Amino acid sequence: MTVSDHDPLSLAPLRLVVATANPDKAREIVAVLTESGLSVELVARPDDVPEVVEDGETLLDNARLKARALCAATGIAAIADDTGLEVDALGGAPGVFSARYAGEHATYEDNCNHLLAELLSRTDSPRTARFATAVVVSFPDGTELTARGEVEGRITTSPKGLGGFGYDSIFMPEGESRTFAEMTPEEKHAISHRGRALRSVAPLVWSSMQSGDLSTSLKEQN
Numbered sequence: 001m002t003v004s005d006h007d008p009l010s011l012a013p014l015r016l017v018v019a020t021a022n023p024d025k026a027r028e029i030v031a032v033l034t035e036s037g038l039s040v041e042l043v044a045r046p047d048d049v050p051e052v053v054e055d056g057e058t059l060l061d062n063a064r065l066k067a068r069a070l071c072a073a074t075g076i077a078a079i080a081d082d083t084g085l086e087v088d089a090l091g092g093a094p095g096v097f098s099a100r101y102a103g104e105h106a107t108y109e110d111n112c113n114h115l116l117a118e119l120l121s122r123t124d125s126p127r128t129a130r131f132a133t134a135v136v137v138s139f140p141d142g143t144e145l146t147a148r149g150e151v152e153g154r155i156t157t158s159p160k161g162l163g164g165f166g167y168d169s170i171f172m173p174e175g176e177s178r179t180f181a182e183m184t185p186e187e188k189h190a191i192s193h194r195g196r197a198l199r200s201v202a203p204l205v206w207s208s209m210q211s212g213d214l215s216t217s218l219k220e221q222n
Contacts (some may be wrong), residue, residue: 008031014209016137017043019070019080021051025163029079031185032195036202039209047075059084059096067138075140081200083133083194085161085167089125090118090213096165112159112170119155127155129169131193133186135201145204149196164188 003106016033018026030042052069056062059082066080084095092103094115101113119127130152137145152174159169161181168180179189189195 007131013039013041014077014205015043016039016040016072017076018045018073019052019066019078021045025081025083026188028185028192029081029198032189032215033202034197035189038206040205043074043076045070053194054096056082056096056098056219058166059106059132060136060148062096062136063136063146064138064144065142067136071138071140076085077137077139079137079193080133081133081135081197082133083166085115085129085131085171087115087119087127087129089114089122089127093118108166110132112167115155115167116158116170127157129171131167133193133197135194137201137205143208145201145208147201147204149193149198150195150201151191151196158210164184 020026020029026045027132033040033042035127049070052066054062054065056065062082062093063080066082067078070078070080070147081095084098086092086095094111098111100106100111102110106114119125130150132148132150135149153176154174156170156172156179159181160172161169161183161184164179164181166186168177172179176191180192191220
C-alpha cells in the first residue's frame, strides 16, 4: 500500500531536511518524495553544515551518519541516503566506495572510466551488477526509520546517454535496453534503487505520523 492510498493531507506536513550534500541526489530525493504524496515540507541542507565523514562499513551506516548529523545540527527530522554500485566481477566493488572509486576527488566520469578499465581484464566474467540504496529518516526524539532499494542490471562496455549522474551512463537495468542516463528522470525514478528505497520509507513515515509515534518530533518542529 502506498502513501497515496491514504489521505496524507489530513496530517500536518512534517518538516524534513534533505541531508545529502550532493545536489543531484537531493533533486532525486525531492522528486520521488513529492511524487509519493507524503505530506512533508522538504528543507534544503543548510550551507553552514559541514559535510559528514562517511566512514561506515555499510550503506546503512553511512546513511545513518548523515541523517543523525543533520538532525542534530538543525533540530528537525532529516532524511539521508547512501548508494553503492555492486559489480559481481569486482567482488561487489565499488560498493560503499562508489563516490570515490577513482580517488577522493574523482568526478563521475573518472569513476565510470576507472570501473570500465577494471573490467577490461575480466572479459570472461559476467558484467552483472546492482545499484543499492539505504535510506534513513532520523527524528529529534531518536526515532529512526530505514529502508533499502535495489535494482539489478549490467555494466555496459561504454557510456551511453547524457542524463542522470554517477554511474548512470554505464548501468543498464535488467529488462531494459537503455541505461539510466538514457531515460527521463520520471522513467528512472519508477524503477531505480533510490526510487524504490524512498517509496518504501514513505509509508513508514506516514504510518508513524498517523499512529502518533512521532508526536514528540512533530511537536518539537512546530
